[in-house]
Amino acid sequence: MVGRNVTCELCGEPLFRTSPFVRRGRVKLPGADEALVHVDFDSANVVVFRHVEADRCPALRGER
């Protein structure tokens, strides 16, 4: 997969690799479907991702 790693904003581990583009008014993230992730805006033009599953994320288990 071309592109760059997107990492979990909580634990810093890679979530998926992508190269986003806009199509029909939507932002497409090829590769994002390789992981189960939560998405949110961190600022007006930056979206951040994090793990959903605690068994994959030390931060969600309170370990980091």
Next chain:
Amino acid sequence: MKQLNAVISHLPAGEVEQDMRALRELSPDAEFLCCYTGPRSEFERLGGDAILLEDDWLGGAPRTYQSYHGVFAALAERSFDALYLIEYDQLVLDPGFEAALIALAEGTGAGFMGKNCVPRNGTNWPHYARFRRDRELFDHLRRISTREDPTVIFGTLGTGMWLSRDALDSYLSLEAHPRCYGELYVPTILHHLGHPVVDIDAISDLYRHVRWQPDYELAEIASLERDGAVFVHPVKSAATRRAAAAAR
């Protein structure tokens, strides 16, 4: 606390018998019941404690509208304080599994516990994406929710769902359900009915080796069992399940 362990299986009767025997031999004091979703002709060959689920609510293709209404209703008249629902391909490796689950439930006050059982709003979980604008579901949640935010959507893995009797009775008290998907609907509805919904992975290692896919191989299972794993999922190969049981 008396726990009923219900095992959902659609396999041929001979395989079901062997799976159920392995569970009963591992943990003779636990109560196991087969919830059979295969053909009636196979069900009639089953011995032991088993019920037939013919409604096909659990038999739909993945990512359609599988539901647990039928299995919950079929168990309503049974006597238990907690229901543990697993699929045939979840192996129980530790005879102390009931005590481990009950300790978690009592420690958290859970009405429902599951694998990766967390709110899924704002995620790319395919079932959240499917239902995030489902008017029928959200109208239903707004009608019945005891929570401040009636739009919270939970998700969990379909195997390894633990419910308190109160939670089950609450679910069964609802007269109607929107068309939905069980792995989303069960924890979501129980949350909105006021029951604490707990993610087992956030508080313990009990489900560390329970995953959606891929299948576990025999050597991995043996190694995990030596290391104290309580459950392993998925093990879809009957030969692997037989070999794992024989190796005990």
